[in-house]
Amino acid sequence: MSLTAKPIHVTYAYQQIAEEIEAQILRGELKPGDQLPGEAELGALFGVTRSTVREGLRQLESDGLVHRPSPRRLEVAVPQADQLTTRAGRAMALMKVTFRELWEVTMVTEPLATRLAAQRASSDEIDALQALHGDLVGSEGEMARTIELDERFHSRVAEMGHNRVLGLAREPIALLLFRGFAQIAPFAPKFYKRQIEAHSNIIAALRDRDADRAEKWARMHIEDFWRGAQIAGLEDEIALNARALS
Amino acid sequence: MSLTAKPIHVTYAYQQIAEEIEAQILRGELKPGDQLPGEAELGALFGVTRSTVREGLRQLESDGLVHRPSPRRLEVAVPQADQLTTRAGRAMALMKVTFRELWEVTMVTEPLATRLAAQRASSDEIDALQALHGDLVGSEGEMARTIELDERFHSRVAEMGHNRVLGLAREPIALLLFRGFAQIAPFAPKFYKRQIEAHSNIIAALRDRDADRAEKWARMHIEDFWRGAQIAGLEDEIALNARALS
DNA sequence: TTATGTCATATTGTCAGACCATAACGGATC
DNA sequence: GATCCGTTATGGTCTGACAATATGACATAA
Numbered sequence: 001m002s003l004t005a006k007p008i009h010v011t012y013a014y015q016q017i018a019e020e021i022e023a024q025i026l027r028g029e030l031k032p033g034d035q036l037p038g039e040a041e042l043g044a045l046f047g048v049t050r051s052t053v054r055e056g057l058r059q060l061e062s063d064g065l066v067h068r069p070s071p072r073r074l075e076v077a078v079p080q081a082d083q084l085t086t087r088a089g090r091a092m093a094l095m096k097v098t099f100r101e102l103w104e105v106t107m108v109t110e111p112l113a114t115r116l117a118a119q120r121a122s123s124d125e126i127d128a129l130q131a132l133h134g135d136l137v138g139s140e141g142e143m144a145r146t147i148e149l150d151e152r153f154h155s156r157v158a159e160m161g162h163n164r165v166l167g168l169a170r171e172p173i174a175l176l177l178f179r180g181f182a183q184i185a186p187f188a189p190k191f192y193k194r195q196i197e198a199h200s201n202i203i204a205a206l207r208d209r210d211a212d213r214a215e216k217w218a219r220m221h222i223e224d225f226w227r228g229a230q231i232a233g234l235e236d237e238i239a240l241n242a243r244a245l246s
Numbered sequence: 247m248s249l250t251a252k253p254i255h256v257t258y259a260y261q262q263i264a265e266e267i268e269a270q271i272l273r274g275e276l277k278p279g280d281q282l283p284g285e286a287e288l289g290a291l292f293g294v295t296r297s298t299v300r301e302g303l304r305q306l307e308s309d310g311l312v313h314r315p316s317p318r319r320l321e322v323a324v325p326q327a328d329q330l331t332t333r334a335g336r337a338m339a340l341m342k343v344t345f346r347e348l349w350e351v352t353m354v355t356e357p358l359a360t361r362l363a364a365q366r367a368s369s370d371e372i373d374a375l376q377a378l379h380g381d382l383v384g385s386e387g388e389m390a391r392t393i394e395l396d397e398r399f400h401s402r403v404a405e406m407g408h409n410r411v412l413g414l415a416r417e418p419i420a421l422l423l424f425r426g427f428a429q430i431a432p433f434a435p436k437f438y439k440r441q442i443e444a445h446s447n448i449i450a451a452l453r454d455r456d457a458d459r460a461e462k463w464a465r466m467h468i469e470d471f472w473r474g475a476q477i478a479g480l481e482d483e484i485a486l487n488a489r490a491l492s
Numbered sequence: 493t494t495a496t497g498t499c500a501t502a503t504t505g506t507c508a509g510a511c512c513a514t515a516a517c518g519g520a521t522c
Numbered sequence: 523g524a525t526c527c528g529t530t531a532t533g534g535t536c537t538g539a540c541a542a543t544a545t546g547a548c549a550t551a552a
Contacts, residue, residue: 012505014304026336038532049507051297054534058260058304063333071533072515079337087309087333090272091325092411101411104362108354109415116350165338165347169355169415258534284503295536300505317504318544 013048017056018063020046025065025076032078036066081168088172096238099229102177107222109170110154114202114218116161118211125160126206132156133199140192143182151178153199157218160206176239177225183237184228191228198224259294263302264309266292271311271322282312282320327414334418342484345475348423353468355416356400360448360464362407364457371406372452378402379445386438389428397424399445403464406452422485423471429483430474437474444470 024030037045043053060066064079136149154174158167185191198221205214229235270276283291289299303320306312310325382395400420404413431437444467451460475481
């Protein structure tokens, strides 16, 4: 009756090649920066044609495990954060996640990021953040630029928390969420000013190394965003049409 | 002097194909489930050889934008969560993230997940969780199984929060962190029992729809994990050798 | 009618070999 | 040592081909 079907899965040559190389990378036998042999040689090593090798390589490339600094040079890479961000962002867009989902998570990530930043940021980093904030202040009216700078402000804060896991996790989410600003601004004219104010207070708290206060302001900032979203009626709207991802 | 260098980037034929198809998917012109033409036909459409098409397709495949339910059928897919989990997990492993980084994030994600679950889980879902917990209780001594069940317990709770963004973000992190259990257990014999206790309390809180209590227990549970990690001296250890990722 | 079996066809995975542009390397020159 | 230059080999692309097999149409059996 209950026959446990375990679907057999054929593994094609090009997959095996990709897997084999991947395994060697994960096992540490190939370290980031190492250069791989040419396609012809790889073909000889695995006993397959160059075309087959190439298909495998294409896969590894788009996995971010290898990359080509120049067409002739194929080396092992450590996956770049922005690649993952793109993938995750695309996935969330295609899944049609709602602003509520994004916001709920952001509501914990940004305060955490800000708290960590207060504990760990160097004064140089804080200065740089301040400069960025200056640009943001000067961008009133230019929606696209405002959004970009806001995104960068929050990313920067997260970086200053020196937690790469948090950076990786929050980036795609923040990116999608903060883009909603464009839809909120028309409904909430005062929103821009409150944003500036919140950022200022965050910077001040960072300067004072006051983690609690920094966290609190971050939380209020994100809560504020939500109020804006509510006014604009975005709560259960889909975050954005996937095409908007560059 | 400050000439703004705009690095031209050649785009190869296979990339253009991948990009073009990707764009059509993101633009919604191709919807998940839609079937794509055969390789030969695609080649004709783009004015390019089949080999070239194939390389482009390999990339889209590993991006999760298209997939083959059967070798002959190529259709548009919505990226699967587990694919992203794998990529992110690999990336974090290769970045050599520490337990501290993982824990700091988990410290906010799991309580949130649990709180949301308390608000949104159906009783059926809670029953299923209870069953899973039962298995966990019965797995004492079998380290690998205990870890797997613990991971699944937390994933399940997250699912019950019905927030896909949170699910996506926390999964790879939790996966890496909870594996540390194997390194902790030998140092903290009572740890296993406390884990069981915490899970029980979480389930009870979920049943009562008591979001605060659920969240509190989740937080304590993760804090507890950290104490274990400290005893085992893992705080700034690298989470795990990448090879351990299946 | 529905289910099973048969068969032709089209498509995929893989291979072999070839072409051209150019990146990389080594040597020559300054 | 730095710059120029020519050779070479490698990557991107193409053509053409072959075997295995999934698919769909058709025929037959229950």
